[in-house]
Amino acid sequence: MSSHIAEGTEADPRNPSGKTFFGHPRMLANLFSVEMWERFSFYGMQGILLYYLYYSAAEGGLGLDKAAATGIIGAYGGMVYLMAILGGYLGDRVFGPERTLFYSAVAIMFGHLALSLIPNFAGVIIGLILIAVGSGCLKTNASVLVASLYDVKDMRREAGFTVFYMGVNIGALVGPLFTNTGWGIFGFHFGFLLAAIGMALGLLQYALTRKNLPESVHYVNNPANGRQKGMFVGGLVVAVVIVLILCMLGLITPGNISNWVIGLTLAGAIVLGYILIGSKKTDETEHSRVMAFIPLWIGNAVFWSLYQQQFTVMAVYSDSRLDWHLFGLEFKPGYFQSINPVFIILLGTVFATMWTKLGNRQPSTVTKFSLGMVGVGIAFLIFLLPAGHHIVSLWWLVLILFVCTISELTLSPTGTSATTRFAPEAHKAQMMAWYWTSVAMGTAMSGWLAQFYSEPNEVPYFLTMGLISVVAGVILWFFRKPILTMMRGLK
Secondary structure, eight states: OOBOOOTTOOOBTTBTTOBEETTEETHHHHHHHHHHHHHHHHHHHHHHHHHHHHSOGGGTSOOOOHHHHHHHHHHHHHHHHHTHHHHHHIIIIISOHHHHHHHHHHHHHHHHHHHHHSOHHHHHHHHHHHHHHHHHHHHHHHHHHHHTTSOTTOTTHHHHHHHHHHHHHHHHHHHHHHHHHHHHHHOHHHHHHHHHHHHHHHHHHHHHHGGGSOGGGGSOSSOOOHHHHHHHHHHHHHHHHHHHHHHHTTSSOTTTHHHHHHHHHHHHHHHHHHHHHHOTTSOHHHHHHHHHHHHHHHHHHHHHHHHGGGGTHHHHHHHHTBOOEETTEEOOGGGGGGHHHHHHHHHHHHHHHHHHHHGGGSOOHHHHHHHHHHHHHHHHHHTTTTTTOSSBOHHHHHHHHHHHHHHHHHHHHHHHHHHHHHOOGGGHHHHHHHHHHHHHHHHHHHHHHGGGOOGGGHHHHHHHHHHHHHHHHHHHHHTHHHHHHHTTTOO
8 A cells, every 4th residue: 555645735536545556546445345245145156056956855956957947047147237227227316326336235145145044946036136136236336436436548447447356256266165165064055154144244344444435426426306216116116016927927937037038138228228329418429439339238248148158058067077076075066166266366467467558559449359259259169179078177177267267357347447438427327237238138148048058969059159259259350440430539
């Protein structure tokens, strides 16, 4: 830590103390820590949830069909990101981003407690709804809070998001290790309890530091009036009633829920795009930048539809294909979900330093998106190399996840940073929500696509997935110049 405020010098409103965290505003460290504990709970729970759904009752699970279980995982993951729309509205128009994040963290903690304490499928339904709503709202507003620490043209901005992303991955590394160990010793519900404890620690830490954020995030940018708030609440109530009716009629089932989430996500993305493009508070330059984001939205959805298969196809692959006998011990299959965060932690600072040193010479946002899409496609093509062997060495998956990590570090921090730069001033949180709908689409697709995976079908499956992403990335790269022109001076 260091201080740069000389006596008589006006304090920076984005960093009033003048103290720094690895060259960044001090509050980045606090947000880093909050996100670390939230991701500890989120990935810790998700590291054992699929197995809880399809393991037999004798093994402590619920005994669902694998295709239905992966569909639920994809749909749940999609709903997490889809709830970013709700988070965007609450952050922009009701509570402000800072209070919305606090309330979201409370909902997440209670969701994990429900999974731990309420037996059978009732605990799954209550827990996943609370976690989906809380995590979705938190994700949108956490990115807004990080962005509030930097000026729009501050070249430290992307490096700051990468440092923040490391907090995400420290939590993602440790969470599955704890919950899988807890599952192995005391059963699934103890694993879920450990996730709840982690979220409680994050909530406490945030409560003690939230007052130190910039003043701007404590206020509502574009407050809704009483009538608009009433319409919003009424719309939510109607939506809940419709979902309950569809469930009672058997139209929404575990087997098709990912289809519903995909459709809902597409509808939400269209509505948000219409609001951002058509708003009278969006000026000509902001309008052009929002339009430039549309091809990036599509590319992002393609990337995450492959990447998020870590929680569907790769999780099944780990359970049924990998040899988990290491050093004379047998490990739980969910441990593999800590591999990617290890690489993020090792390489995150490398990428942050690289982008900072390159400055204006670094690849454009569009080129980074293209490279990420091609990279994750190559990772899926690597699955073809050990195909045909029933028991596969763990090191193949380590290699695949290493390539996925390089792709992720190229695209993901770039995506969140670019979204905050493209955002119209009056719709910052809603623009962030629009970004998260692309991740929601990819995540829901990862659950829907999993139904086509099986060991006998893995060669055409992985070949198709890999080629689609590589070709899509190349096409985006060819259109980079007109997209950059529409970005109006942003790179």
